[in-house]
Amino acid sequence: MARQGQETGGVTRVGIVGGGPGGLMTAYRLQCWADRPLEIVILEASERLGGKVQTGRFEAAPVPYEIGAAELYDVSPIDEDPLKDLVAELGLPVTGMAGQAVELDGELLANLDDVESRLGRGAREAVSAFDRRSRGRMSPRQFYDSDLCESFADEAEGGGFGRFMDRVEHPGARRYLDVLMHSDLATEPRATNRRYGLQNYLMNDADYMLLYSVDGGNERIVEELVRRTRADVRLSTRVEAVRTREDGGVDLVTAKETFTVDHAIVALPHGALGSVRFEGPRLTAAMAEHVAHYDHPAHYLRVSILFERPFWKDVLHESFLMLEAFGGCCLYDESCRSADPEYGVLGWLLGGDAALEHDALSDDALIAAALESLPPALAEGRELVLEARVHRWIGAVSALPGGLQPRPVELRHRPSPQDAPGLHVVGDYLYDSTLNGVLEAAETVADHIAGALATR
Numbered sequence: 021m022a023r024q025g026q027e028t029g030g031v032t033r034v035g036i037v038g039g040g041p042g043g044l045m046t047a048y049r050l051q052c053w054a055d056r057p058l059e060i061v062i063l064e065a066s067e068r069l070g071g072k073v074q075t076g077r078f079e080a081a082p083v084p085y086e087i088g089a090a091e092l093y094d095v096s097p098i099d100e101d102p103l104k105d106l107v108a109e110l111g112l113p114v115t116g117m118a119g120q121a122v123e124l125d126g127e128l129l130a131n132l133d134d135v136e137s138r139l140g141r142g143a144r145e146a147v148s149a150f151d152r153r154s155r156g157r158m159s160p161r162q163f164y165d166s167d168l169c170e171s172f173a174d175e176a177e178g179g180g181f182g183r184f185m186d187r188v189e190h191p192g193a194r195r196y197l198d199v200l201m202h203s204d205l206a207t208e209p210r211a212t213n214r215r216y217g218l219q220n221y222l223m224n225d226a227d228y229m230l231l232y233s234v235d236g237g238n239e240r241i242v243e244e245l246v247r248r249t250r251a252d253v254r255l256s257t258r259v260e261a262v263r264t265r266e267d268g269g270v271d272l273v274t275a276k277e278t279f280t281v282d283h284a285i286v287a288l289p290h291g292a293l294g295s296v297r298f299e300g301p302r303l304t305a306a307m308a309e310h311v312a313h314y315d316h317p318a319h320y321l322r323v324s325i326l327f328e329r330p331f332w333k334d335v336l337h338e339s340f341l342m343l344e345a346f347g348g349c350c351l352y353d354e355s356c357r358s359a360d361p362e363y364g365v366l367g368w369l370l371g372g373d374a375a376l377e378h379d380a381l382s383d384d385a386l387i388a389a390a391l392e393s394l395p396p397a398l399a400e401g402r403e404l405v406l407e408a409r410v411h412r413w414i415g416a417v418s419a420l421p422g423g424l425q426p427r428p429v430e431l432r433h434r435p436s437p438q439d440a441p442g443l444h445v446v447g448d449y450l451y452d453s454t455l456n457g458v459l460e461a462a463e464t465v466a467d468h469i470a471g472a473l474a475t476r
């Protein structure tokens with residue numbers, strides 16, 4: 021069958037649906053790796069590129085804060101780290117992040133000695149036993165490979181992460197561990213599997229992963245990708261339907277125009293796939309099956325507050341701590357990226373059921389609840405508020421990335437390889453719900469398309 025590109029004088033046309041990090045990373049990598057110039061069009065429904073990577077600024081003072089993704093994950097101590105390499109390639113300076121403290125009953129527990137003095141010897145032993153069990157179940161190497169592995173032993177055993185957690189019988193230890201992990205999981209332990217639960221526990225361990233963020237805001241990644249990518253970017257252009265053509269091309273249908281391309285990359289979060297019509301009986305069925313496999317929504321809510329000054333610096337010395345409020349909530353010190361910040365910014369990241377339940381509250385009520393959750397040592401902050409923002413991310417991430425049974429990588433990205441060989445999907449829900457995962461997806465697809473072009 022003649023390919024579109026061959027028909028039109030050898031120019032290969034690539035259409036990318038979604039201008040979030042996944043779409044932008046795919047465009048950039050394709051441009052770097054293809055052995056010929058491409059015509060790339062990026063169709064983005066909203067008025068901006070970047071999706072859930074967005075750095076906001078307050079009105080009262082132009083201080084930056086993260087609206088979506090706040091931390092990047094560094095796995096370079098174990099093996100290659102494509103995200104770290106990309107950030108370096110884009111020339112972006114970064115700052116390390118860390119946080120060990122967990123707040124229970126208003127007190128900060130910074131280490132196992134604190135756990136013992138606050139919760140007793142039994143709690144310390146139970147936390148240590150959980151840690152040994154977790155590390156025994158997943159080595160740093162297995163952690164690194166876990167998103168690629170189709171048959172991580174735990175899935176066969178069933179029971180999920182809730183069952184694994186239930187083995188912690190000491191109530192104080194269980195409370196401590198629940199608070200430590202809840203915000204990162206964005207779901208409840210019962211709603212995810214052991215693989216993802218262990219990933220989220222072990223990410224607190226420097227043997228497995230380090231954390232960092234981009235100085236000036238993570239959105240700088242988006243800005244640099246856009247600056248380096250030659251593409252026809254169409255903002256406010258929602259793709260409503262996708263259909264394959266007899267000649268092997270793909271039509272991307274928007275309200276005003278249809279874009280015919282040789283390769284289409286649907287770089288949407290799982291929750292947005294359902295709003296696109298995938299036409300033709302076999303493609304409709306294949307995409308419905310794809311959507312059903314990955315249908316495990318998880319939730320976040322972010323409350324970000326600008327204060328007259330970083331009043332917490334004597335108490336909070338790290339980039340974040342875990343609060344007991346909201347079932348376990350990460351409190352970020354957003355000012356930690358500035359050496360001598362004039363103002364202070366704290367960000368509360370509510371996850372899972374708490375995010376879903378609190379979504380019913382008004383912004384004012386949420387801001388009041390966030391301030392109320394400050395431990396006694398930080399209570400003075402309630403009098404120092406300059407401005408506050410709320411960002412709601414209900415159903416925006418995956419509670420069980422990869423699905424219950426992760427699929428072989430070659431099957432993840434092409435839901436209908438026979439009927440729609442030119443249609444690829446990219447998304448963090450295929451890997452681990454992170455930017456590392458979405459880059460993995462983007463590079464896999466870019467590599468596949470560049471390889472196919474090279475053999476023509």
Ligand SMILES: Cc1cc2nc3c(=O)[nH]c(=O)nc-3n(C[C@H](O)[C@H](O)[C@H](O)COP(=O)(O)OP(=O)(O)OC[C@H]3O[C@@H](n4cnc5c(N)ncnc54)[C@H](O)[C@@H]3O)c2cc1C
Pocket residue numbers: 037038039040041042043063064065066068069070071072073087088089090091092093257258259260287288289292295296320321322413416417446447448453454455456458
């Ligand atoms: C609150 C929060 C905190 C997070 N924290 C972290 C973190 O600390 N570290 C980390 O690594 N990851 C984090 N993540 C996850 C990270 O943001 C995602 O992995 C990443 O944004 C996924 O990129 P994406 O391009 O697949 O999707 P998105 O970022 O969602 O981008 C998709 C784009 O597609 C557009 N779109 C939707 N429908 C259509 C359509 N029909 N046609 C055209 N365009 C469309 C959207 O407008 C959007 O711009 C967090 C996410 C949230 C919500």
